Amino acid sequence: MKGYRKYFLNKLVWLFVTAVFAFLLNFILPRLMPGDPVAAITARIAQGMSNSTGMKETYEQYQRSFGLDKPMLTQFALYIKNVFSGNFGTSFSQFPRPVSDILSSSIWWTICLQFPAIIIGWLIGNTLGALAAYLKKGFDKVIMPISIFVSNFPAFGMAVILMVIFGVKLRWFPTSGGYGFDLIPDFSWKFIWSVIVHYQLPFWSIVIIAIGGQAIGMRSMSIYELNADYVKYSRFMGIKDNKIVGYVFRNAMLPQITGLALSIGTMVGGALIAEIVFSYPGLGYTLLNAVMGQDYPLISAVTLIITLMVLIANFAIEMIYGLIDPRIKAAQSD
Amino acid sequence: MKNTLNQVFHSGKFVVGFCIFMALLAMVIFYPLFVPDDPLESIGKGTFFPPGTYVNIYDSINATTKYSINLDDATEKRIASKLTEENKKDMKTWLIMDGIPADQIDTSDISSLLKLWENEYSKSKTLGMTYAKQRYYQRLNASVQGLLSKEGLTVMQVDDSTGETNEIATIQQTDYVNVKQVANVRWFPLGTDNFGRDILTELVTAAGVSLQIGLVAGLIATFIGLTLGLISGYVGGWVDDVIMFITNLFTVIPSMVLLILISYSIGQDKRGAFTIATVIGLTSWVWTTRAVRSQVISLRNRDHVNLSKLSGHSTFNIIFSDILPYIMSYVIMALILQISSGILAEASLSILGLGPRTTDVPTLGLMMNWAMIYQAHVLGKWWAYLPVLVTIALITFSMNLMNTGLDQVFNPALRD
Numbered sequence: 001m002k003g004y005r006k007y008f009l010n011k012l013v014w015l016f017v018t019a020v021f022a023f024l025l026n027f028i029l030p031r032l033m034p035g036d037p038v039a040a041i042t043a044r045i046a047q048g049m050s051n052s053t054g055m056k057e058t059y060e061q062y063q064r065s066f067g068l069d070k071p072m073l074t075q076f077a078l079y080i081k082n083v084f085s086g087n088f089g090t091s092f093s094q095f096p097r098p099v100s101d102i103l104s105s106s107i108w109w110t111i112c113l114q115f116p117a118i119i120i121g122w123l124i125g126n127t128l129g130a131l132a133a134y135l136k137k138g139f140d141k142v143i144m145p146i147s148i149f150v151s152n153f154p155a156f157g158m159a160v161i162l163m164v165i166f167g168v169k170l171r172w173f174p175t176s177g178g179y180g181f182d183l184i185p186d187f188s189w190k191f192i193w194s195v196i197v198h199y200q201l202p203f204w205s206i207v208i209i210a211i212g213g214q215a216i217g218m219r220s221m222s223i224y225e226l227n228a229d230y231v232k233y234s235r236f237m238g239i240k241d242n243k244i245v246g247y248v249f250r251n252a253m254l255p256q257i258t259g260l261a262l263s264i265g266t267m268v269g270g271a272l273i274a275e276i277v278f279s280y281p282g283l284g285y286t287l288l289n290a291v292m293g294q295d296y297p298l299i300s301a302v303t304l305i306i307t308l309m310v311l312i313a314n315f316a317i318e319m320i321y322g323l324i325d326p327r328i329k330a331a332q333s334d
Numbered sequence: 335m336k337n338t339l340n341q342v343f344h345s346g347k348f349v350v351g352f353c354i355f356m357a358l359l360a361m362v363i364f365y366p367l368f369v370p371d372d373p374l375e376s377i378g379k380g381t382f383f384p385p386g387t388y389v390n391i392y393d394s395i396n397a398t399t400k401y402s403i404n405l406d407d408a409t410e411k412r413i414a415s416k417l418t419e420e421n422k423k424d425m426k427t428w429l430i431m432d433g434i435p436a437d438q439i440d441t442s443d444i445s446s447l448l449k450l451w452e453n454e455y456s457k458s459k460t461l462g463m464t465y466a467k468q469r470y471y472q473r474l475n476a477s478v479q480g481l482l483s484k485e486g487l488t489v490m491q492v493d494d495s496t497g498e499t500n501e502i503a504t505i506q507q508t509d510y511v512n513v514k515q516v517a518n519v520r521w522f523p524l525g526t527d528n529f530g531r532d533i534l535t536e537l538v539t540a541a542g543v544s545l546q547i548g549l550v551a552g553l554i555a556t557f558i559g560l561t562l563g564l565i566s567g568y569v570g571g572w573v574d575d576v577i578m579f580i581t582n583l584f585t586v587i588p589s590m591v592l593l594i595l596i597s598y599s600i601g602q603d604k605r606g607a608f609t610i611a612t613v614i615g616l617t618s619w620v621w622t623t624r625a626v627r628s629q630v631i632s633l634r635n636r637d638h639v640n641l642s643k644l645s646g647h648s649t650f651n652i653i654f655s656d657i658l659p660y661i662m663s664y665v666i667m668a669l670i671l672q673i674s675s676g677i678l679a680e681a682s683l684s685i686l687g688l689g690p691r692t693t694d695v696p697t698l699g700l701m702m703n704w705a706m707i708y709q710a711h712v713l714g715k716w717w718a719y720l721p722v723l724v725t726i727a728l729i730t731f732s733m734n735l736m737n738t739g740l741d742q743v744f745n746p747a748l749r750d
Contacts, residue, residue: 014582017352018583018586018587019585021583021586021587025587025592025595026595029592029595029599030595032597068434079504084683124721126743129745133708147730148735148738150729151730151734152674152727152728152730152731153723153727153731153733154678154682154723154726154727154730156681156682156685156702157723157726157727159725160706160719161723163711164711164714164716168711168712168714175712230488261342262585263354265585265587265588265589265590266588266589266590268588268590269588269589269590269591269682270682272590273682273685273686274684276685276706277685277706287594287686288686288687291594291598291686292687293687296598299594299595299598300595303591303594305590306588306591307587307588310586310587310588310591311586311587314586318684
């Protein structure tokens with residue numbers, strides 16, 4: 001267990017370092033850009049304001065609230081303090097709603113949509129990929145081209161196509177929103193049913209894309225493993241095929257888990273776009289509205305939250321990986 | 335080299351991908367030579383004209399020769415095109431109320447429906463309907479009768495000086511013009527978009543621009559990735575540690591987030607297509623770095639590299655002549671993938687409204703963005719988004735096929 005603790009601590013430190021870096025990027029990027037962001041913000045807020053002292057005051061108030069008159073380091077400390085107290089400022093486009101309020105209502109939609117979708121897509125994709133490698137011939141010939149095509153399909157494209165077929169043409173599922181627009185969120189059956197129905201299209205559009213990419217990776221991993229010496233040896237020993245496939249699957253699975261950890265950022269990015277297509281009330285849609293409304297505090301907060309979510313997911317996957325890969329424990333206890 | 339090329343072109347997957355890609359490229363290059371129109375010019379006054387041939391009505395009335403053709407089903411077709419499904423349903427409702435059995439009324443057979451209607455309908459039959467309903471059927475009957483009339487149309491012109499209207503032409507129902515003799519005919523193979531632009535012209539230009547964005551982004555990403563990977567893999571030590579630290583950081587921080595932040599910070603006015611391409615390139619080099627580094631590490635201690643070292647070649651020289659040639663196939667494969675993911679990244683950014691500014695050039699992502707904003711997918715205007723999606727999918731699909739083909743040539747373990 002000692003080795004595992006070392007691995008865990010190692011990963012925890014890494015999580016911390018990446019998180020600090022994420023904060024830093026989120027803080028520094030907008031400040032690096034030419035032009036005066038506060039002037040742009042005041043110009044937006046003060047639209048139609050003819051009073052120049054009023055404008056000056058607004059300008060100075062923002063200057064103060066962002067701490068722009070202080071040195072960079074103090075600014076960063078202020079920023080970190082604000083983030084940890086959940087204070088992301090006030091949204092411009094949904095004034096006077098605080099950003100943290102908007103985020104807390106949209107983040108759960110995203111978590112409940114994306115993580116189940118990515119995990120299920122990953123599982124189905126890996127199963128199909130392993131089957132394609134094992135069965136070869138017909139199955140492989142069908143699954144592979146479809147997988148390649150699907151995985152290259154942009155996430156929003158899959159969303160649009162599913163929406164047009166099942167939402168607009170067949171009218172099986174609603175085309176937008178997280179629940180019926182005539183409902184108020186509560187725990188009635190009607191509301192829950194509405195949520196389930198609205199969930200289907202965004203969910204499957206993410207799942208299908210994930211299946212394609214994972215199937216390709218798993219297929220090549222499995223082909224590689226199937227040609228490994230231990231498989232040949234097992235065959236000579238007369239071990240049953242089912243058992244060998246079990247070994248192969250387990251060995252091919254490990255790199256796939258690392259693959260999931262590495263690609264989860266990309267997947268979340270794609271899934272955010274799928275949310276936008278369906279106007280699903282999660283972070284992606286919030287981000288779109290923020291961009292449309294030139295709502296800087298909201299954009300900055302959403303990107304930060306997405307990054308943190310990805311970092312934590314990454315950390316969780318690496319924890320699981322450490323638990324199931326015996327080599328990790330062996331390597332760390334040396 | 336020749337041998338390698340030969341091998342590559344014997345891979346089925348590569349050839350298929352290559353052909354699709356070349357077809358797209360040929361379209362992008364040659365189409366503008368034949369249709370030199372400005373892709374961003376709003377021709378149509380109105381949104382989403384469906385695909386088809388648009389014949390100028392004014393010119394067809396004034397066409398030099400008119401032909402008289404008698405076709406038996408002409409009248410029927412004309413009426414069918416005017417009567418909406420709703421009209422037919424209403425007629426059926428009325429006929430059923432009049433006492434005609436429902437199975438005798440076939441709304442798909444126009445001529446029998448009209449015959450039945452002509453025989454049965456009369457203004458005096460009220461059938462217990464409200465007055466408004468009666469009036470509605472009177473109007474419907476009037477329009478049906480209008481459709482059934484055999485007279486032609488008379489075209490009048492107002493004389494500006496006298497204010498009189500003069501008859502200038504009569505158009506019979508059997509009059510035809512040859513489309514070739516009409517002065518103005520415009521073909522919109524894919525209709526027009528929400529701004530009234532010709533979608534095909536726009537799409538071809540957009541595909542070209544997107545390919546360029548992908549190429550620039552891919553070249554930048556591959557260049558950075560290759561340089562960092564070579565240095566980190568070959569030099570090792572603390573340099574390797576630093577580079578790998580940065581690479582690992584950017585692996586876990588989603589590049590989409592970086593793209594969004596940077597594009598937003600640049601601001602709408604300064605975001606040209608190539609700025610976006612550069613930004614995409616700057617945020618997507620990590621995979622190449624990782625791959626190149628691991629390849630270089632496995633090459634670093636090969637005999638020929640050691641021999642080179644002993645002969646006193648410079649590090650630069652060794653990297654270029656002893657290591658680079660071995661990983662070139664890998665780098666090309668990475669470049670292909672970078673190009674296709676660059677195109678996708680641009681499309682995703684544009685859908686968020688953070689793509690290149692909209693006034694200079696169309697890109698595939700911007701076209702998609704416009705189609706989504708104007709609700710083309712909900713309104714059923716498939717020509718505004720489907721060709722764009724198909725183009726994106728074809729580009730990325732063909733590139734990945736080429737990549738898989740190359741992979742199978744250079745990586746024998748994957749061969750069937």
